[in-house]
Amino acid sequence: MNTPYNIDTQNHCESCSFRSERQFCNMGTATIKRMDEIKFTAVYPKGSVLFVEGEQPRGVFIICSGRAKLTTSSAEGKTLIVKIAEAGEVLGASAGILGTPYEVSAEMLEPSQVNFIRREDFMAFLNSHPEACLHTAQQLSAKYHSAQREIRALGLSQSTSEKLARLFLDWSNRTGETTAKGSRLKVLLTHEEIAQMIGTTRETVTRLLSEFKRKKIIEVKGSSMFLQVPALEAMVSI
Amino acid sequence: MITEIATRRLTLEDALAERETLQLQPAGTILFQEGDQPRGIYVVHSGSIDLLFQGRTRELKPARSAAVGEILGLDSVVSCRPHDYTARVVTGCRLGFIDKESFTQMLDASPDLWLTVLRLLSQDIHASYESLRHAGFVRT
Incomplete structure (x- = not known):
C-alpha cells in the first residue's frame, strides 16, 4: 500500500x-x-x-x-x-x-x-x-x-577549525565505519547545517572543508566522507 | 503550581534525608571521576565542589561549581551512564550519599517522587541549553 x-x-x-x-x-x-x-x-x-x-x-x-x-x-x-x-x-x-x-x-x-x-x-x-x-x-x-x-x-575549542575537527571526531566515534581509507561517515547535513552545529558561518565551513581536503585530512566521495582520525586528533588541543 | 513544586521538592528532600549517609569530605577529595560508573547520588549540604571536564590530554578544565542543595550524579544514576564530569571538593564539604540501589528502592516505594526527579532533570537540561547558547554564541 x-x-x-x-x-x-x-x-x-x-x-x-x-x-x-x-x-x-x-x-x-x-x-x-x-x-x-x-x-x-x-x-x-x-x-x-x-x-x-x-x-x-x-x-x-x-x-x-x-x-x-x-x-x-x-x-x-x-x-x-x-x-x-x-x-x-x-x-x-x-x-x-x-x-x-x-x-x-x-x-x-x-x-x-x-x-x-x-x-x-x-x-x-x-x-x-x-x-x-x-x-x-x-x-x-x-x-x-x-x-x-x-x-x-x-x-573548550580554541578555533573554528578545532571545533570542526571535534565535530568530525565525535561523529566518527559514534557512527564511523573503519575502512582502509579512514573512518567513513555518511554526511547528510548541508554546509549551512554543519556551520550551525559549531556556531560559525557557511562560508567558513566551506573554506575549512577545502583546507581539510587539501591537507588530506578528509576525502569526500558523494555523501561519504573519509576521515584521517589521527590528523584530526592532532588538531584538537586538549 | 509553585506551591505544588515546592511541596514535592521537600518530599524528595525528606525521602533522601531518610536514606542518606552523611559524609564530611576534605578539600581535594574526588567524589567521582568522568567515565566512572555511578555508585549513587550526593546531596550537597555545605561546602564547595568543582565540576570538571577532562581534556584529551587528561588535563582537568573547570565547567562550573555545584551549589548547596544540588544533587550530583542524578542523571547518571537514572540512566546508568558513566559520569560525564569529575567532581572535586574545593573546600571541606558535608554531603549526603545515597547509593544507587537505595535510590532505586526509594522510587519504587514512592513512585510519586518520580515527577520531582523528572523536574530536576528537566531543569538541568534547560541550564545546559543556556550554557550551550553561551558557548555557541558568545565565543564566536
Missing part, C-alpha cells in the same frame, strides 16, 4: 516492529497500551517545524522514524544546532514537565512519522505509570549528556 512519503507508518505502538529497539517505547504492555490511547500519529514532510523556541509547551513528540534538528537562536538571528534527534527520541519533554516554554525549535530533516501526546495527557500518563517516568528520565538524561558533550566541544 502506498503511504505518505513511502514511510512504513506504525499506527499502533503495541504492535510497532521497532518498539523493542527504542529506549523510550520499550515499556510493558499495560503502559504502552495507555500510550497508544493518548497519542496522535502524523507523517511530516522534510522541513516541518514541530515546535518553536519560546512557544508554550503543547505536548511531547516521539520521533517514530526520521530525524529532526533541534536549534536555538540568538537575539542577532544566529542559529545553533544543539542536537540531531533520531528515531526513538522524545522531544519537548523537559518543557512539558516544567510547564515552561520550549528551549529549542524542532524541524524535521527528512519525511518522518511523529507521535504527539498532549501535555495534560502526558503528565497524567507519568502520574499513573512509574515505568513511563523511568523511560522519560532516561530520555532527559540522554539529552543532558548530549548537551554537556556539545558544551565541551564548543566551549
